Amino acid sequence: xxxxxxxxxxxxxxxxxxxxxxxxxxxxxxxxxxxxxxxxxxxxxxxxxxxxxxxxxxxxxxxxxxxxxxxxxxxxxxxxxxxxxxxxxxxxxxxxxxxxxxxxxxxxxxxxxxxxxxxxxxxxxxxxxxxxxxxxxxxxxxxxxxxxxxxxxxxxxxxxxxxxxxxxxxxxxxxxxxxxxxxxxxxxxxxxxxxxxxxxxxxxxxxxxxxxxxxxxxxxxxxxxxxxxxxxxxxxxxxxxxxxxxxxxxxxxxxxxxxxxxxxxxxxxxxxxxxxxxxxxxxxxxxxxxxxxxxxxxxxxxxxxxxxxxxxxxxxxxxxxxxxxxxxxxxxxxxxxxxxxxxxxxxxxxxxxxxxxxxxxxxxxxxxxxxxxxxxxxxxxxxxxxxxxxxxxxxxxxxxxxxxxxxxxxxxxxxxxxxxxxxxxxxxxxxxxxxxxxxxxxxxxxxxxxxxxxxxxxxxxxxxxxx
Amino acid sequence: xxxxxxxxxxxxxxxxxxxxxxxxxxxxxxxxxxxxxxxxxxxxxxxxxxxxxxxxxxxxxxxxxxxxxxxxxxxxxxxxxxxxxxxxxxxxxxxxxxxxxxxx
Numbered sequence: 001x002x003x004x005x006x007x008x009x010x011x012x013x014x015x016x017x018x019x020x021x022x023x024x025x026x027x028x029x030x031x032x033x034x035x036x037x038x039x040x041x042x043x044x045x046x047x048x049x050x051x052x053x054x055x056x057x058x059x060x061x062x063x064x065x066x067x068x069x070x071x072x073x074x075x076x077x078x079x080x081x082x083x084x085x086x087x088x089x090x091x092x093x094x095x096x097x098x099x100x101x102x103x104x105x106x107x108x109x110x111x112x113x114x115x116x117x118x119x120x121x122x123x124x125x126x127x128x129x130x131x132x133x134x135x136x137x138x139x140x141x142x143x144x145x146x147x148x149x150x151x152x153x154x155x156x157x158x159x160x161x162x163x164x165x166x167x168x169x170x171x172x173x174x175x176x177x178x179x180x181x182x183x184x185x186x187x188x189x190x191x192x193x194x195x196x197x198x199x200x201x202x203x204x205x206x207x208x209x210x211x212x213x214x215x216x217x218x219x220x221x222x223x224x225x226x227x228x229x230x231x232x233x234x235x236x237x238x239x240x241x242x243x244x245x246x247x248x249x250x251x252x253x254x255x256x257x258x259x260x261x262x263x264x265x266x267x268x269x270x271x272x273x274x275x276x277x278x279x280x281x282x283x284x285x286x287x288x289x290x291x292x293x294x295x296x297x298x299x300x301x302x303x304x305x306x307x308x309x310x311x312x313x314x315x316x317x318x319x320x321x322x323x324x325x326x327x328x329x330x331x332x333x334x335x336x337x338x339x340x341x342x343x344x345x346x347x348x349x350x351x352x353x354x355x356x357x358x359x360x361x362x363x364x365x366x367x368x369x370x371x372x373x374x375x376x377x378x379x380x381x382x383x384x385x386x387x388x389x390x391x392x393x394x395x396x397x398x399x400x401x402x403x404x405x406x407x408x409x410x411x412x413x414x415x416x417x418x419x420x421x422x423x424x425x426x427x428x429x430x431x432x433x434x435x436x437x438x439x440x441x442x443x444x445x446x447x448x449x450x451x452x453x454x455x456x457x458x459x460x461x462x463x464x465x466x467x
Numbered sequence: 468x469x470x471x472x473x474x475x476x477x478x479x480x481x482x483x484x485x486x487x488x489x490x491x492x493x494x495x496x497x498x499x500x501x502x503x504x505x506x507x508x509x510x511x512x513x514x515x516x517x518x519x520x521x522x523x524x525x526x527x528x529x530x531x532x533x534x535x536x537x538x539x540x541x542x543x544x545x546x547x548x549x550x551x552x553x554x555x556x557x558x559x560x561x562x563x564x565x566x567x568x569x570x571x
Binding site for chain 1: 484487491497500501504507508510511514515518519522523526528529531532535536539542546547549550551553554556557558566567568569570
């Protein structure tokens with residue numbers, strides 16, 4: 001029993017161990033930020049590597065906690081993401097007065113996400129969702145002296161509290177309609193009665209809030225712009241990824257009997273999300289708001305893959321999130337380095353960046369190519385598999401709209417690339433001295449963007465896991 | 468006197484839910500918005516307990532769930548109030564109309 005417990009919950013236990021270590025360091029005698037940050041980076045790297053060993057499948061606590069190969073892989077993607085964040089934003093983190101607190105909040109949110117991905121019960125699901133969102137709202141307020149930071153965190157906590165209220169109402173209706181809250185029993189009791197459909201709509205609304213699917217996306221850009229860059233990248237990559245994974249489980253396992261119903265809903269929302277995200281991204285001047293709307297458009301593509309209700313749906317979504325971690329974190333890393341050194345966040349400030357900073361210009365260009373889905377980069381393969389999965393249902397009109405959206409998105413991604421490489425500027429941003437670990441993070445991201453698409457066994461591995 | 472049935476209780480909880488949503492959307496004071504969210508969470512608690520009592524009296528899932536909801540609501544309110552205090556320090560107000568630097 002104890003053996004099972006230690007083996008199956010190993011990823012959560014390791015993170016909890018790191019968390020307690022940080023708490024003890026915080027209480028103990030003063031450590032300089034540099035040393036503490038390198039310790040944290042080593043621990044997070046160890047956590048990522050450890051995620052590949054001792055992978056078992058099974059369930060604990062009467063089915064409340066489940067794990068298998070795919071879930072372990074999803075957790076590894078998240079571990080990789082937090083390791084990259086600790087590398088990419090090391091400049092900002094070193095200057096922060098509250099470095100241990102930042103990682104304590106971040107790691108508790110990540111533990112919440114791990115439990116969220118592994119949850120096998122609506123109670124567990126709700127608790128871990130709250131654990132994954134409340135610390136992030138506190139993190140959004142980390143620039144304590146900035147007005148916009150507190151405004152962003154206020155918007156975040158209020159919208160997430162409202163969405164969890166809606167989620168709970170949906171859960172209570174499911175409990176009323178089926179009499180159970182276990183993920184394994186609910187599908188056998190779903191018969192498509194109107195109460196169950198209403199409950200599903202409430203539940204999906206809460207997911208839409210967290211994933212910023214279009215009618216519920218209004219908080220996204222404001223929160224992204226106001227938060228510190230490290231928190232913005234965490235919100236847009238890791239938190240989105242974790243919610244996408246649990247949405248996958250919820251739709252494919254729990255609401256599998258209602259898939260004819262949710263197919264239309266997901267497909268329609270996916271197209272609306274793509275169109276609105278793309279059109280708003282066209283007119284943004286601030287790089288953070290721009291990346292916020294671009295991430296909304298990417299969520300539209302994730303939904304397109306999700307709608308297929310097949311093995312390809314699962315594998316393409318997981319694969320896309322893996323690529324998305326690399327490409328979006330690289331873009332945020334570059335934007336974070338510039339904003340940390342010169343406080344510039346407008347796209348027009350990026351004009352002529354290539355003259356002075358060729359390395360980060362190339363990293364930025366590659367990540368934007370990958371986000372846009374231009375062939376040699378991994379983003380192309382991610383979008384290709386998502387659209388292939390979505391097309392398996394044969395709704396070609398929507399697939400065509402999705403393909404058109406990729407063309408629109410090319411315009412605004414390439415607008416930044418043009419500003420960086422071609423536009424002349426008398427006073428471009430001066431040379432930035434990158435921290436070695438930031439440089440390492442950018443190199444890892446670039447390698448990921450190029451290699452993940454070309455190494456076909458990555459996708460095959462995910463497919464074998466998701467069967 | 469007639470004992471209230473499940474329908475009566477569900478009517479109350481649904482009304483409470485929408486009163487909460489309405490208050491959240493119309494009120495401009497942050498503390499009042501937080502109170503509206505508490506109304507939503509309380510309507511959920513009523514739902515859980517009512518379903519448990521009338522429909523599934525042998526399974527205690529609903530009662531457990533409502534206990535957890537109460538605990539989490541307290542935690543959420545604590546963090547939200549801390550954030551609102553910080554907002555008050557920087558904006559000198561807890562009116563959402565005054566926190567409007569981030570737009571479009």
